[in-house]
Amino acid sequence: MATIRNRGEYQWEAQIRRKGYPAQRKTFETKADAQAWARVIESEIDRGIFVSRVEAERTAFHQLIDRYISEIAPKHKGAYSEIKRLEALKRHPLATRIVATLTSSDFARYRDERLKIRKGNTVKRELALFQCVIEVARREWGIHLAENPVRMVSRPSYNDERSRRLDPVEEQYILSALEPCERRSDGSYADASHNPWIRPIVQIAIETAMRRGEIFELRWKHVNLDRRTAHLPATKNGLPRTIPLSPNAIQLLRGLPRSLCGRVFPTTADALKKAFVRGLERARSKYLTDCHQAGVLPQEDFLLDLRFHDLRHEATCRLATKLPNLIELASVTGHREVNMLKRYYNITAEELAAKLA
Structure with a gap:
């Protein structure tokens, strides 16, 4: 039987003690609320489905995010981006809430608010991160919730599929703008890029369809110039693959110096991002001139x-x-869903009929 005690003019404490279960207590503003809570807890104990909500009721959401950042995120591929995103999400008012009070409607409101200023894909990723944090807390950290409130929220529909092609003239100007240059006597550089790795990175991306992360992870020990292949042990989808190298790619790689660290392109993603933007600006300026x-x-x-x-x-x-077979193309690009590659084929019905003749 629960014990209900008055603890002041506006406080009522309900306490439940059962053999084999940790003591449960909670404070309410009214006696009726305390009694209702006690009935629910006792009913769950009687039916053998009770789990303690103590941790969920005293832990703020931002505390879970902090723990996820320190213990879980660093193990993931793309940890840097994930941690940056989590740090930003932690500043939202939702992160100050007690975990036990979070509901699916809270995250639905979050979704609707964010969609006013962010794209659907961005909001979808944020909700996925929230769901992961809560799911890990439920399974491994003793945060007992009846359900994951984010799982019940509908994800925003979006279509941010890009089909931007690189015009041959654009390619000519951007490669020219990224041409490495010599340092002047005063220590400064000319208008061209002074990072010698940016131009070959752009060229290898155009030749191989490798993702940016795959390019930065590429090591000389995985490149076989004689067999004209490059092995990618760590990819976005988690599946290693070996890609063929075109004659242009082979020529490019043969001309690169070997770094002591073993990486084919020993520079950083941040350096590439900044240099690529500056290169585009220089290329466009030269084009306009x-x-x-x-x-x-x-x-x-x-x-x-x-x-x-x-x-x-x-x-x-x-x-x-050059590779009209979808399976062959997917083995090069690393797409797991072959359907995603259909948009790269624009064959007409007449051309298909000719193949059947």
Whole structure:
């Protein structure tokens, strides 16, 4: 039988003691609320389904996020990006809430608010992170909840599939802008990039369709120039693959110096990001100058919306013309869903009929 005690003008404490179970107590503003809570707990004990909610009722959501950042996220591929995203999510008012009070409607409101300022795919990833944090806490950290409140929330629909192609003229200008240059006598550099790795990284991306992370993880011990292959042991989808190298890729790799660390491209993702943006700016500026001098009207969107990841799309489009078999193309690009590659094939019904003749 539960004990209900008055602890002041506006406080009532319910306490339950049962053999074989930890003591349960909770404070309420009214006696009726205390009695209702006690009935629920005693009923769960009687039916053998009771689990202690003590940890969930005294732990703030941001504490779970902090623990996930320190114990779980570092083990994941792409840990840096995941941790940065979690640190940002931790600043949201939702993170101050006690875990036991979080409901699916709280996360539904979060979703709707974020969709006003962020794309659907971004919000979907944020909800997925929230769900992972709570799920780990439920399974491994003693945070007992009847259900994961994020799991019940509908994910936003989105379609951010990009189809940006790299025009041959754009390619010419960007590669020219990324050409390494010599250091001046005063220690400064000319307009071209002074990071000698950026241009070959862009070129290898266009030739192989490798993802940025795969390019940075590529090591000389995994490259076989004689067999014209490169082995990628760590990929985005977790499955290793070996890709063929085109003659252009072979020529490019043969001309690169070997670094002591063993990496083919010993630079950082941050350096690439900054240098690529600056290279685009220089390339567009040079293009506009050339158009002005030639009296030609420039293309308004020339290099304006190009992203580094678009190079993978461009490479896949080029490979699709040489590898008409979807399975073969997927083995090169690393796509797990073959259906994702269908958009790279624009064959007409007439062309299909010709193949059947």
